[in-house]
Amino acid sequence: MTAHMFLGMIAPIGIVxxxxxxxxxxxxxxxxxxxxxxxxxxxxxxxxxRLGRFYTNPLIALAIFDGSLFALYFTSLFGGMMQSHVGHFFMNFHFILAGTLFFYVVVGIDPNPRKIPHLVRMVILLAAMSIHAFFSVALMSSTTLIDQGYFASLKTPWLLDLLADQNKGGAIGWAMGEIPILLALVATFIQWMRDDSREANRIDKNTARMAAMGQPDELAQYNQYLSELAKKEKDVR
Structure with a gap:
């Protein structure tokens, strides 16, 4: 579980x-x-x-990111892939790929084919945090082993209670999974504030430039138009 959290949660943030x-x-x-x-x-x-735009859809990225956990841990897929080196390799590769895709969509600074508002990104991150918490709690409170046949075949004499170890894995997944998403939330909020500040500076510079050239300020005209509409509506009432 620790390795999967590093591959799917922590490493992708550094990559994007x-x-x-x-x-x-x-x-x-x-x-x-x-x-x-x-x-x-x-x-x-x-x-x-089209494929790039499909996978960068926030809902698709979220479904791949969190849905993979349920598809792997709560089906027979986990034991089947863990029993071979090739399957284990592709499982780890999928985790880092799914995590990179998700964090690229929500906190990435690279060019993105979709212009996703910061508010939508924060909602997606909160949804991911909730779904991941549900997965971790389900694993912590589970009374049956994920794949009893596979873990029994390991024959680890130092690990007598496999179910307790599995529940501990759910707790590790909860702790290691929530912190990176929380950091991503903070990063998204900071990006939002910086973008708003840059936009405000751009508008101020444009206003000053238009005033220096003796041309009408479109933003001021628009605000005046809204004020006149509000005044007319008030007079009608």
Whole structure:
């Protein structure tokens, strides 16, 4: 459980905040001519393709991120994949891929084919936190082993109570899973405040520039228009 939480929760945050897509777009070679896309052009096309837009849908990313936990731990899939090195490798690869996709959508600083409002991102993070807490509590309170056949085949003499160890794994998953999502919530809120500050500065600079050029300020005109509408509505009443 500890390894899965690191792969699915902690490592992906570091990956997406490192802006790997931006790095790739700056370093990958372009096409030799206008008809050849090159590696960089192929990456841009993949980002803005229908498949790219599908997987960057916040609900899809959330379903893959949290749904994978239920699909793996509460079905026979867990034991089947753990019994082979190839299956275990793909399971770990899926965890880090699902986590990277989710955190790319909600806190990533790379170019995203979807413009997702910060409020929506925070709602998705809160939903992920709730679903993950439900999964962890279900694992902590479970009275049956996930895959009794697999764990019994390990024959670990130092681990006599497999069910107690499984319940402990649920507690570890809860603790290690909630903290990264909480940090992502804080990061999203900070991004929201910074974006609002940049937008306010942009509007102020545009207003000052328009005033210096002697041109009407569109924002001021719009606010005046709203004030006049409100005044007329008040007079009618």
């Amino acid at each position: 905040l490192g802006a790997p897509i931006t790095l790739a777009l700056r370093t990958l070679p372009q096409g030799r001519n206008s008809t050849e896309r090159g590696v960089r052009g192929s990456l841009i096309s993949a980002l803005h393709s």
